Amino acid sequence: MSTIAAIATPPGIGGIALLRLSGPEAHTIASQHLRLTPCPGPHPSASYALFRNGNTVLDEVVVTCYRAPHSYTGEDMVEISCHGSLYVQQAILQSLIDSGARLAEPGEYTRRAFLNGKLNLSQAEAVADLIDSTNAGSHQLAISQLRGGYAQQLSQLRDQFVQLASLLELELDFSQEDVEFASRSQLLQLLDTVEGIAQQLLESFSLGNAIKNGVPVAIVGRPNVGKSTLLNALVGEERAIVSNIAGTTRDTIEDTLTLGGITFRFIDTAGLRHSPDTIESLGIERSYRAIAQAQIVLYLTDTAHLASLQQEIADLKAQVDLTGKRLILLLNKIDADPAFQSQLPSQAVIPLSAKTGTGLDRLRQLLSNPYTAPTTGQPILSNLRHYQALQKMLSATHLVRQGLTHGLPADLVIIDLRDALYHLGTITGQVTSNEILGSIFHRFCIGK
Ligand SMILES: Nc1nc2c(ncn2[C@@H]2O[C@H](COP(=O)(O)OP(=O)(O)OP(=O)(O)O)[C@@H](O)[C@H]2O)c(=O)[nH]1
Ligand SMILES: [Mg+2]
The missing domain is CATH 3.40.50.300 (P-loop containing nucleotide triphosphate hydrolases)
Incomplete structure (x- = not known):
């Protein structure tokens, strides 16, 4: 992992601007320009410092140091609050890059936070929604997703499915004998629960979409x-x-x-x-x-x-x-x-x-x-990617159900079950690919 740097505040002149460094060399690179107070423990430390480039003082800044894994990205991090002059912001960023940092890509901090287990994928997406929120409704949706939302529940259900799927796979090793390790009734019960939740979420999508996108x-x-x-x-x-x-x-x-x-x-x-x-x-x-x-x-x-x-x-x-x-x-x-x-x-x-x-x-x-929003605090789905994943999951769970009710052999049921688990896993990020991550994080701002 390289060490990345970016200006996190909006482009332009402002009172204060914030630059972020994250990665294994964050402290070393920062200390080439700042006298850093040591930051040993889990608590971030903030201190006043002069930011120098060689012998030139660029600005008086406030530096916050974070030690891995106690930071947003889960890596060593340094945040520098400087005066919001365009010149100062760019000069500090250039100094950090000259000292070995690489310019961060859009969403790269949040992507690292996900890869380091600080957030699940649904929470990472909620970060972008929170930044995009323009009214109380869209803000509320983003915050509840960031706090865990339905993704946590789906992830727990998926874990239960995975257990049953592995028992079902075990039956394949004993295919000559007539044994059932995975309880069919338990599997059907689990299908009921997950399909019920998925249906409810899919029904809430037109409201969620209206709240989020107008x-x-x-x-x-x-x-x-x-x-x-x-x-x-x-x-x-x-x-x-x-x-x-x-x-x-x-x-x-x-x-x-x-x-x-x-x-x-x-x-x-x-x-x-x-x-x-x-x-x-x-x-x-x-x-x-x-x-x-x-x-x-x-x-x-x-x-x-x-x-x-x-x-x-x-x-x-x-x-x-x-x-x-x-x-x-x-x-x-x-x-x-x-x-x-x-x-x-x-x-x-x-x-x-x-x-x-x-x-x-x-x-x-x-x-x-x-x-009209449901009054019972039911979760509301507003993410199109989740909507599509849930639809695909439902098609697969219907096939699993059919297979079970018609007493199909375990090896056939497993194919559809794996398919359902795949789509469920893409929501929380238990299953992921560079393509999925790329499509999520490219819409983030640089510096987030
Ligand atoms: N009495 C009355 N006149 C109206 C009402 N609504 C619009 N008008 C009049 O109808 C005329 C046309 O109004 P517009 O709002 O320009 O109509 P439009 O449908 O946008 O017309 P186009 O842009 O040409 O397609 C104007 O003289 C308005 O004052 C109404 O409720 N009552
Ligand atoms: Mg008109």
């Missing part, structure tokens, strides 16, 4: 029905230009609103129609792209065009695949036609006035209702 909502419809007015009313500011000229919005315009802890990303789009205008047509293409990427489609019409709504929806479905998306039909401008309020067409269309605000509360509620 929900894209496209506002679409024919020109002039009030899409931009609705965007402005929802986000509470004049984001998009509103006019009575059909075809006002040419490009997609986005803004966000947090409802019940979920960030909704509203995308106002160019009105859908056949237009000879090249620019408008390009805008309309973007509208279709916005619909394709949205999870929720707010399809807006107004009182003057209600009669053609069904046809418009049929045309829309012919253009874009709406499978898996929530389509909400809205009838705007009910303020302009009071007679309409008494003869509303169907329950399926939500009446509102983007201008006066009537009906907007109902719309907000409708948007956030499906994302």
Whole structure:
């Protein structure tokens, strides 16, 4: 293991910047530039020091020394807090590299922490989520995963499976004799438990994903029905230009609103129609792209065009695949036609006035209702990699179950069981590969 160095604070000028050194030579390299107080024990020691490069004093710094394994990475570490001048940060980093350190790769500190057993893989991923968190909901998800979350429970279950799998393998050595070392009923019971947990986690994913990444909502419809007015009313500011000229919005315009802890990303789009205008047509293409990427489609019409709504929806479905998306039909401008309020067409269309605000509360509620968090403190899955691993694990456990109920020989059951154990193990990192680690850590910051 080489000794790595990086600036851990964000690039740019700041009050203080933090540099980190980690690896077997961390203390030796640091002591070429600093007079270090010895750091013998499990407790980190912080001290004031001058950072020198040769005879030149670069800065007055505070140095924190950690001894392996009592550090974030589990290795010897030195952290240097210097003044946040760009020059000072770079000069200190260059000095450390000149003295034998190597520039750290993204996430390399956390990768080392994982490899040294300080964190499991799910916790390492939670570190990146915690850094990325932008609201109370995503922060809470990341913290609970960092504190262990469901990965600990899955890892314990996997250990029990491994024991049963080894008993099953033992039976192969006695295949001539009719013996059963692994209790089939115990195995089935364990399958019940792990499948139950996996199902619950998979069901929580749409909520977890919404909390972590927000929900894209496209506002679409024919020109002039009030899409931009609705965007402005929802986000509470004049984001998009509103006019009575059909075809006002040419490009997609986005803004966000947090409802019940979920960030909704509203995308106002160019009105859908056949237009000879090249620019408008390009805008309309973007509208279709916005619909394709949205999870929720707010399809807006107004009182003057209600009669053609069904046809418009049929045309829309012919253009874009709406499978898996929530389509909400809205009838705007009910303020302009009071007679309409008494003869509303169907329950399926939500009446509102983007201008006066009537009906907007109902719309907000409708948007956030499906994302109500479970109250019992159940774990929530927000990690796509875990989601995919659990799905693959479930396919394998179904085959194990089938094998057991049909009394298939142990050597066949074992193949599926190993497959299930593999996918379960990739969540916690009990099973891993350079490819998995690479895809996880490349999205980290340098210095973390
Ligand atoms: N009376 C009434 N007028 C509205 C309402 N909502 C929008 N309007 C008016 O309808 C016209 C069109 O509004 P926009 O918000 O620009 O419509 P749009 O759907 O974004 O139009 P394009 O960008 O051209 O597709 C403007 O004159 C708005 O003031 C409403 O709820 N009631
Ligand atoms: Mg508009």
